[in-house]
Structure formats: C-alpha cells, structure tokens
Amino acid sequence: MPLAVLLAGLTGSGKTTVAQALAAHGFTRLSVDEEVHRLHGRYGVDYPEHTYFERERPVVETIRQRFIKELQAGHDIVLDHGLWRRAERDAWQQAAREGGGHPVVVYLPADREELLRRLAGRNQREDANALTVTPEALDDFFARFDIPAEDEEVIVHTGSVDGLLAKLARERQS
Template identity: 30%
Template sequence: MDSRGNSGQGPLLILFCGLPGSGKTTIARQRARETGAIRFSTDEWMADLGVDFFDHIRDGLQARLDQLSKDLLERGQSVILEDGTWKREERERLRRLASELGAATEIHYFDIAIDELWRRLEIRNASPTFGTVPITRELLEECRLRLERPDDAELSLFHRTVVHR
C-alpha cells in the first residue's frame, strides 16, 4: 500500500458507522497506520480546543473538518472519518463525494449489542482518556434511537465493507 492507502489506485475514504463504545477509535487508528490515511475525530478536535463536547460550535467544526477531508481527497490523500455517521443521508453524501473525486470507499459498521456497549462505556467512563466523551446510559439510548443502521443494500455500495460484531 502507498500513502494513499489504496495500492496506488487513488485515494481511499474510510467511514465509520457505530455508536459510542463500539470500537471506532481503536479500528480507525489501526487503519490509519495500515493505510497512511489522515484520521479525523471531531471529539478529539473539540478536546484539543478545550471546548465542551456538546458545545454549539460542534456543527461548525464538523463542517470545516468535512471540507478539509474533501480537500485532502482531491489531492489524492486517503482520509478516515471516525465520527459515527449515524444518518444514511450523510453516509450516502460522503460516498458520492468520494466517487466524484475518484476515491475508493470503505465502511466499517459496528453492530454491537447495546448491553455490551454500555459495559464498555462504564469502563471507559471510569478512566477516560483524552478526547473521549463521557456517555451516560440515557445518552447511549438516545444515540441508539438516532442511528440509522445500514442495510445490506447500502453496504453493497461501498468498495469494501467490514462489519464488526
């Protein structure tokens, strides 16, 4: 693999779809090492800026990071968008954009049971690391209700799909 992460065939956009505690950051860091892709995590940027994770600037920051990732893809650099991409429309928009820019697409879908997610989050909440959002059980349930799970038809649109269970 070259620095674009795609055996010299152009840039690669790697998306993650999953709830908090599902393992997105761990796998994103691993894929960044394997591919040379630039990894974006809005939570880490918020922490770096010293801003509350739920501050209203999050949407503006997310829009700016989306533009930066687009600029990198246009220049042939592979990109990892670690944020959970919970909405089908968002995943489709990003997949189409990558296609228009000549980038291959990869999606990681984290299909983890809610009780397992909560078990992991309790451990994470007890010893938080930099850039991790504290998640309550109530917030996890709200997130679960907002997640639009990708079906097989959607997953088949990506060049590569990895489902984590």
C-alpha cells in the same frame, strides 16, 4: 483512487480504535471529536452538553473540506465520526466522490450490553474520545442510529484489523 473509509457506529463501538489502526497503516485519520475537544475542551465539563452540536457543526465542515483536499492529493482517509444517520453516510460518500476517492462505509455493530461495558471504563477517562454516557443516553443513541439498510453497501466489521485491511484491499481493486 484513494480510499475514503467512513466509519459508522455508536459511541463505544470501536471507531477510534479502528481509525487509529488504519492510521498506523498509512491512512490519514480525521476525527471530529478530537477537533471539537481541541477547540472547546471536554464535553459536559468545559461547555454544556446541550451546546455540543452547535460546536460540532463548523468542525464537521472544516473536516469535510480537509477530507476532500486529502483525497484530491491521493491520500487514503479514515473518517473517525459516527455517521449515525443514513443521510450523513450518503453525504460523506458523495464528498469522497467529489474528492476523487472511493468511499467505503465500515459498520461497527455492537449490542447495548457490550457498549455499556466499554463505556464504563471510557467514562472514567478525560481525553477527547471520552465522554460520560449514561445507560439512558445510550438508549437515546440507539433510537437515533440508522442501522445500515440492506441496499447500503457496507463492510460489517466485527473482527481483526488485518481482516478489514484485506477487505479494503479488495475494495481498492474493484
């Protein structure tokens, strides 16, 4: 049964870094942000920030369809998308099951100071995974993020990719 790794974390928590590392180990990486960037350009530069969610919505549906098809084909997937709300995590887990996959939520916790440090450098870039995040916006992100609850089965990732790969190998066997 293919794995469907669902990354949950705030902007700057390391989702893309982890997703790229898993892709280097054979996972198919699906990125909502990169697809929005490919279609619409840079957030807040090529289109107004307040229109992001209307641009993102059809991309998420397209990614969801590909996600299911990749799982049905037997491919391990890593979804590079924030999954801030529990309802989103639940819906993607259900999509993974529909595709015949084994969903695994990987939570990447990071405190405000660490995120601000990471975002300071990232805010200077212009690629698909860079968007300017102010401290005020980050506070808003924290307010809208549902930290995984005790009854959610998640892997909390704070270490090495090798450690995560070992945990994923155990998930595959369960």
